Amino acid sequence: MSTTTKDESEPVADLNPRSTTYEFLGPPGAFLISFGVPFMTYLLYFGCSEESGGCPPPLQSVPDRFVEALSDKTFWASLWDTEASLIYMGWYAFCVVAWAVLPGDWVEGVTMRTGEKKKYKINAFSTFLFAMGISCGYIVRNGPESFTFLYQKWIGFVTASLVMSLVQAFYVYASSYRTGALLALGGNSGNFIYDWYIGRELNPSIGSFDIKSFNELRPGLILWVLVNMSMVCEQAARRGGFANVTDSIWVVLAFQTWYVADALYNEPAILTTMDITTDGFGFMLAVGDLTWVPFVYSLQARYLVFKPVELGPLRTAGILAFNLLGYYIFRDANGEKNDFRNGRNPKNLKYFTTSTGSKLLTSGWWGRSRHPNYFGDLLMAFAWSLPTGFDTPITYFYVVYFAVLLIHRQRRDDENCEKKYGKDWETYKKLVPYRIIPYVY
Numbered sequence: 242m243s244t245t246t247k248d249e250s251e252p253v254a255d256l257n258p259r260s261t262t263y264e265f266l267g268p269p270g271a272f273l274i275s276f277g278v279p280f281m282t283y284l285l286y287f288g289c290s291e292e293s294g295g296c297p298p299p300l301q302s303v304p305d306r307f308v309e310a311l312s313d314k315t316f317w318a319s320l321w322d323t324e325a326s327l328i329y330m331g332w333y334a335f336c337v338v339a340w341a342v343l344p345g346d347w348v349e350g351v352t353m354r355t356g357e358k359k360k361y362k363i364n365a366f367s368t369f370l371f372a373m374g375i376s377c378g379y380i381v382r383n384g385p386e387s388f389t390f391l392y393q394k395w396i397g398f399v400t401a402s403l404v405m406s407l408v409q410a411f412y413v414y415a416s417s418y419r420t421g422a423l424l425a426l427g428g429n430s431g432n433f434i435y436d437w438y439i440g441r442e443l444n445p446s447i448g449s450f451d452i453k454s455f456n457e458l459r460p461g462l463i464l465w466v467l468v469n470m471s472m473v474c475e476q477a478a479r480r481g482g483f484a485n486v487t488d489s490i491w492v493v494l495a496f497q498t499w500y501v502a503d504a505l506y507n508e509p510a511i512l513t514t515m516d517i518t519t520d521g522f523g524f525m526l527a528v529g530d531l532t533w534v535p536f537v538y539s540l541q542a543r544y545l546v547f548k549p550v551e552l553g554p555l556r557t558a559g560i561l562a563f564n565l566l567g568y569y570i571f572r573d574a575n576g577e578k579n580d581f582r583n584g585r586n587p588k589n590l591k592y593f594t595t596s597t598g599s600k601l602l603t604s605g606w607w608g609r610s611r612h613p614n615y616f617g618d619l620l621m622a623f624a625w626s627l628p629t630g631f632d633t634p635i636t637y638f639y640v641v642y643f644a645v646l647l648i649h650r651q652r653r654d655d656e657n658c659e660k661k662y663g664k665d666w667e668t669y670k671k672l673v674p675y676r677i678i679p680y681v682y
Contacts, residue, residue: 256354256423260430264439264653271438271525278528279403282536283320286395289540289635291547296633322397328390329401336459339368340450350512355423359444361451361512365458366505372463376470386478391471392546395536402461402532409531410437410524413452417442417521425521440521453522456530457511458504464535466501469494472542476549488557489550489628493542496564496625503572510579515654541629541636550630560627567620574606574613593672595665603672609679611670612654615647616678651676 265271289296297303310316345364352358380388391398414437417424428441445452473494477483504511511517516526552560580587581602591604606613622643629636655676659666676682 257429258426260427262427263430263435264427268432268435271435275434275438275524275528278533282399282403282532283396285537285540285635285638286399289544289633290395296544296548296635320396320400322394322400325390325394325397326401326404328394329398329405332464333405333460335372336368336455336463337450339371340364340455340459343367343371348509348512351518353423353443359451360449361454361509362449363508365508366502368459369463369466369502369505372467376467380470380474384478385474385483388471388474389478391468392475392543395543399532399536402536403528406524406527406531409452409456409527413445413522413527414441416445425519427519428521428523436521436523438524440523440526443521445522453526454511454517456522456527457516458508461530461532461534462501462504465538466494466498468535468539469497469542472539472546475546479546480549487545487549488552489630490542490545492552492557492560492628493545493625496621497538497542499568500621503568507575510575513582515650519657537642538639540639541625544629544633544636548629548632550628552628560624563627564621564624567617567622567624569617570606571614571617571621574617577602577605577607578614593665593669595662595669597662597665599662601662601669603669608673610675610677611673612647612651612677613679615651618647619644619677647677 263270265274287293288298294302298306340362343364345362345367347360348363349358349360376388416422422445423443425440425443428436428439428443430436473483473486473490476490477486480486520526577588577590581590581592581600588605590602591608592600593603594600602608610616619640622640623637626637626640655666662669
């Protein structure tokens with residue numbers, strides 16, 4: 242199956258120029274984040290778990306326990322779990338096989354600098370349904386106790402995902418030096434640490450298998466739902482069955498499963514995102530996709546295993562309404578954008594035409610802010626944390642992190658648009674002054 246088509250009208254110049262600017266404070270920032278992300282993933286477990294004694298554990302005990310752990314060989318050995326690693330490898334292999342075997346359309350991405358359009362196999366939603374069918378059938382047949390291993394072997398799975406991230410990051414960096422590789426414009430600085438972190442090659446592939454788009458949606462995102470299911474099973478095993486599982490953890494499972502299913506169902510939409518069109522694939526995306534998403538985003542469900550919360554009908558309804566509001570804004574805004582990009586304008590939205598002929602929406606959701614979909618995302622993020630109550634701020638870490646992430650993306654998008662549109666971008670900002678939250682930011 243050919244994975245690229247070429248538009249001969251596209252000019253071909255110097256395809257891989259040297260990167261002249263840095264993000265994330267350059268090599269020092271890349272170095273710190275490369276250690277900081279794994280450290281924070283472990284910290285969110287040891288700072289919020291039964292094993293550590295609470296969420297957070299008694300603060301007066303933290304310094305002594307931290308120093309003791311660093312010098313304890315048993316602690317370091319406990320980070321590795323061979324059984325968890327084998328299961329994780331089996332899960333990743335399952336996703337690869339499902340990608341290869343399950344039917345799916347081949348869809349073209351955007352035109353690259355070579356004039357080519359890469360083709361992507363679209364079957365992430367089928368993979369999700371397949372995985373859910375197998376998992377649910379296994380739980381029904383063997384009971385909730387049989388699916389608690391993700392909770393019981395949490396640290397082992399985190400470590401396995403980190404190893405996979407590191408292996409992939411080194412592999413794609415090394416392979417980016419082969420003849421003919423198309424590099425990311427921001428990942429060819431010549432500094433090993435920075436390029437390894439940010440991603441040197443734009444679309445690393447093995448034959449027709451595109452590593453970046455595969456990792457973006459399949460192994461980590463679907464695993465996030467499986468992790469949440471394991472948390473529900475752990476609570477069910479402790480409380481005497483699914484009938485006694487708290488409404489709060491069901492709400493978290495429902496919200497986040499719907500979010501994942503929606504992303505997978507709309508898989509072609511990622512082909513126009515910056516992750517796919519602009520960013521290279523390095524440790525940043527590898528660890529984000531494979532470790533951060535399944536093992537940090539599931540913090541709320543894991544907390545509710547050992548700190549169960551009963552919401553009751555009224556609070557459940559209120560949180561549900563809040564999440565639906567966020568989802569409506571997120572989906573309706575993305576719908577407006579996707580329709581407009583594909584030459585459709587069913588709402589007769591107003592737009593601003595730049596000197597280069599590009600059209601920028603100035604009404605509908607995109608007239609209220611320049612990134613209204615981010616606003617919907619933030620509302621949903623807050624709704625996912627509300628079921629945990631307010632006994633600890635740690636379960637709201639995701640909201641804070643996500644806000645920082647989206648603001649960084651918004652600023653990066655604005656910088657790129659300013660370079661692309663010049664003075665027209667200043668005119669557009671006057672027409673749409675708010676960046677994410679209408680009338681606030």
